[in-house]
Amino acid sequence: MSLPEQLGLAALRRVDPEKAHGLAIRALRMGLVPLPGPVTSPRLATKLCGLSLPNPVGLAAGFDKNAEAVAPLMRAGFGFIEVGAATPRPQPGNPRPRLFRLTEDRAAINRFGFNNEGMEAIASRLERHPQGIPVGLNLGANKDSTDRAADFAAVLAHCGPHVDFATVNVSSPNTERLRDLQGKEALSGLLAGVLSVRDGLERRIPVFLKISPDLSEAELADIAEIALTSGIDAVIATNTTLSREGLASRHRGEAGGLSGAPLFQKSTRVLARLSAMTEGRLPIVGVGGIASAEDAYAKIRAGATAVQLYTGLVYGGLSLAARIAKGLDTLLARDGFASVADAVGSGREAWL
Numbered sequence: 311m312s313l314p315e316q317l318g319l320a321a322l323r324r325v326d327p328e329k330a331h332g333l334a335i336r337a338l339r340m341g342l343v344p345l346p347g348p349v350t351s352p353r354l355a356t357k358l359c360g361l362s363l364p365n366p367v368g369l370a371a372g373f374d375k376n377a378e379a380v381a382p383l384m385r386a387g388f389g390f391i392e393v394g395a396a397t398p399r400p401q402p403g404n405p406r407p408r409l410f411r412l413t414e415d416r417a418a419i420n421r422f423g424f425n426n427e428g429m430e431a432i433a434s435r436l437e438r439h440p441q442g443i444p445v446g447l448n449l450g451a452n453k454d455s456t457d458r459a460a461d462f463a464a465v466l467a468h469c470g471p472h473v474d475f476a477t478v479n480v481s482s483p484n485t486e487r488l489r490d491l492q493g494k495e496a497l498s499g500l501l502a503g504v505l506s507v508r509d510g511l512e513r514r515i516p517v518f519l520k521i522s523p524d525l526s527e528a529e530l531a532d533i534a535e536i537a538l539t540s541g542i543d544a545v546i547a548t549n550t551t552l553s554r555e556g557l558a559s560r561h562r563g564e565a566g567g568l569s570g571a572p573l574f575q576k577s578t579r580v581l582a583r584l585s586a587m588t589e590g591r592l593p594i595v596g597v598g599g600i601a602s603a604e605d606a607y608a609k610i611r612a613g614a615t616a617v618q619l620y621t622g623l624v625y626g627g628l629s630l631a632a633r634i635a636k637g638l639d640t641l642l643a644r645d646g647f648a649s650v651a652d653a654v655g656s657g658r659e660a661w662l
Contacts, residue, residue, distance in 0.1 A: 312344070315627045319468075327409040329419070331373075338379040343499030343628055345385040348443070349635040353642050356650040358390070358616045359516035359543040359593055361474055362443045365389035365635040367606060370597050370618035371448035371477065371520075372420075376427045377435040384442040385563075387632030391443065392618065393432070393452030395479050398464045400428035408491065411624065412559035416601065417570030418621045419561060420550070424428045424450045429468045436472035449504070449522070450482075456502065459500040463507045470511045478504055481522040481549035483567045494532040499585075500646050516543035521584075523548035523577045530580065534587035535615035544593040546618070547584055548577040570621040574599025578612050585613025588656050601626055603637025610650060611657030614657070 311319075322330040325492040337343050349396050350364035357363065374383060377393040384391065403425025411417045428434065432447070439445060449465045451458035466476050478501065490512060501519070519542050521533055550567025578596025585594055596614030600606050601622040604649050610616045622630055638650075647653045 311627050313631055314344075315629055319625075319627050320355050323413075324410070325573045327411050328408070329404065329407070329639040334647070335379050338382040338493075338628075340384070340579070343382065343386075345382060346629070346632040347385050349387045349389075350634045351639050351651055353647070354389075354639050356389075356637060358444075359518075360594070361390065361399045361400070361516065363389035363616060364443060366610065366616035367631050367635045367638070368392065368429050368595070368616055368618040369631070371395055371621040372422075373620050373623070375425065376545065377439070377447075379434045379602050380435065380439040380445060386443070386628055387635060389443060389616065390474075391448065392446040392448055393436070394426065394448030394477075395424050395451075395482070396429045396432045396447055396465050397428055397450045397452045398429055398461050399423055399565060400431070400466075400634040401425060401452055410561040410564050410566075412557060412561050412568075412570065413460065414558040415562075415570065415572055416625055417557070417559070417568060417572050419566045419568050421548070421566030423453060426450070429465045433469045433472055436469060439472075444474035446477060446518075447473045448477045448479050449481055450460050457498045457533065459496075462500060465501045466504055466517075467507045470508065470515060471513065473515065475516045475518060476545075477520050477546060478567075479520045479549070481520050483550060483552050494536065495515070497536055498540060501536065501542060505541050505627070505634060516549065518542065518544045518546050518595065520549055523551045523573065524553065525580065527583075529589060530583060534584055536593050538588055544595060544615070545584060545599055546595040547581040548573075548600075553577060555602060569598070571599050571601060572626075575607060579608055579661050581609060581614055581657050582612040585655055585658055586662060588606075593655045600634070601630070602640055606634050606638050606652070607641045608657070610653050611655070613655045613658050615651075615654055
């Protein structure tokens with residue numbers, strides 16, 4: 311990390327976390343952040359559900375909720391990015407404060423509650439984004455919706471023509487009863503509706519399902535069965551956790567979803583178990599606690615086709631994505647892998 315980036319991060323940490331996040335988005339939009347451009351190599355280039363990725367390191371949803379900084383983020387060294395979550399109607403989310411840094415734990419807790427400007431505003435920005443790396447959208451439902459399954463389908467219908475993939479997010483802990491949609495019957499019906507809309511789009515795009523790290527073995531087995539039979543293209547494992555095990559920060563008791571370093575072990579075990587249950591037949595995107603090339607490599611060897619990060623940027627800066635991609639290239643070469651794809655699942659047994 312460069313000295314200017316270190317100084318910038320130090321300054322942002324003196325500001326309220328949500329305000330600091332807004333300043334980071336504004337700096338990106340204004341061109342004030344040095345960007346490395348594409349990071350790739352023959353070893354790093356890979357495919358995810360037919361999408362060509364220059365490298366397997368993606369940006370998770372939540373960083374650019376309203377698709378305000380898509381163009382600069384496409385030049386930040388990521389192999390793909392995901393924006394949102396978007397809901398049909400704009401909504402303010404939960405009352406502030408709703409984002410907390412857990413510095414001692416290299417973590418964060420958020421209870422945003424799908425705050426966003428709504429699908430119409432987000433679609434208008436996505437329509438104008440430049441060509442380059444794949445850009446996806448996280449689909450959400452309004453808090454006061456009487457038919458949340460219909461909300462997911464509506465956002466996809468409106469925004470689908472402007473993105474390269476879409477993610478069904480039923481795993482956020484910050485919208486009441488949203489995680490209930492991970493149940494077998496409810497999830498099957500929801501996905502059927504979303505995929506019907508997807509199949510009606512002029513350009514077919516992959517649909518991913520983002521799951522919780524807090525699922526029981528039986529619940530994960532149901533997810534695996536649905537994932538293989540529903541027609542979805544990949545699973546993102548995982549969202550944030552409600553667990554607070556082992557935390558040291560004074561903010562550990564705040565309500566919301568925990569992300570960052572403490573999530574790494576738990577999310578990687580879920581990833582490996584899901585990979586085993588699906589026998590490697592379905593691509594999985596590994597998310598949760600990635601802060602280094604070694605972390606990304608562990609997720610890939612546990613069964614991930616690609617990875618995503620977000621909270622790591624709070625502590626490692628925006629240059630982290632490029633550093634992870636370059637470090638991953640070195641690790642793959644060290645272990646004799648000719649490509650990312652060759653390494654996927656090669657160390658899964660260690661996590662089971």
